[in-house]
Amino acid sequence: MLIYVLIFLLAFVFLLNENTNNSQRYVRFLFIIIFVIMGLRDYSVGTDTITYIQQYEDGSSYLRSADVGFTKYNQFLAGIGVSPRLFLIISSFIILFPVYLFVKNNSENKSLVTLLYLTIGTFSMHMTGIRQSIAMGICLLGCVLFLAIKRKYLKYIVLAGLIAIAATIHGTAIVCYLYIPMFFLANVEFKFKKLTLVILLALPIAAVFLSSHFSSIVNYFMISKYEDYELGSSNINIVAFFVIPYCIFIFLTWLQGKIGFVDNVERFCYLSAFLYVMAASASMYMPMLARMGYYFSLPMLTLVGNYCEKYGVANTKLIRNGIAVICILFFLISTSGGILQLDHYRFCF
DSSP states (O other): OHHHHHHHHHHHHHHHHOOTTTHHHHHHHHHHHHHHHHHTBOTTSSTTHHHHHHHHHHTOOTTTTTOHHHHHHHHHHHHTTOOHHHHHHHHHHHHHHHHHHHHHHHOSSHHHHHHHHHHTSSHHHHTTOHHHHHHHHHHHHHHHHHHHOOSHHHHHHHHHHHHHHHHHHOGGGGGGGGHHHHHHHHTSOOOOOHHHHHHHHHHHHHHHHTGGGGHHHHIIIIITTOTTSOOSSTTOOHIIIIIHHHHHHHHHHHHHHHHOOOSHHHHHHHHHHHHHHHHHHHTTTOGGGHHHHHHHHHHHHHHHHHHHHHSOHHHHHHHHHHHHHHHHHHHHHHHTTOTTOOSSOOBOO
């Protein structure tokens, strides 16, 4: 756990000292370290890491007939003589580089958002679930390019194309087609009335009680391909699966009522927060559906970081630092002895 403690402390120090002059340098340095941690981890770090390495070495791939994109990716790298270590390094870059770009381009306090990504975001998933994490990286790259491209129709074509590629790597990426209407809605200026805010806060709770109805969606799109995925509720952690996402959504909805949205990026991030918490609600019946929320996690956390910077000079530091400390403690407590096997970290060259 020492490596995580050190990078958390570094990110926290950066958070306290970040300003417009050093923010780009800070975030670049943090992500270089994260990349080293990811790419040079021992194969025993992360429950599924060793499985992916073994499949790469022997030329097999779980669900290779279904997720053909990942199979072709493995075959291409093996065909040009890429070693298993370099395979992990390249995969880590594909996963992490879009995260870096999104944080760099859209965050008010980049160190805070990076710390949130490490502690309550998808960092843990990225350290073990390589296949879905690559799909997440490709979809997020689509968002980055969408925001960078100026031509109206080209940006939608690029986004849809990258999502289509990601869906061949991991079927859950099909949910990212929702990015297209989300970006369209994000271009419309809106401010929620009180009744609308109440309804938005009530919907995730209602979804918890109606979550069994989400199973038909998963059965139609994915279960035929992922028969061995756990569908029961035996391993549900209600705090991690629902309480934390819902508390984040309450926080964002409350601040949205006070601050509003600055631009289309913040509106997209809020819509992401809503879909994230709805996926969390659905996972109360079927834990697999928590995976759908991963695609909306980083935009949501970016909005958390941005709102923490905007909410009043007197309260900003207290709220920001308090959130950072709580998230660090949550990671250390939940990761120690956890099923993802991240706590006993070792480098391997």
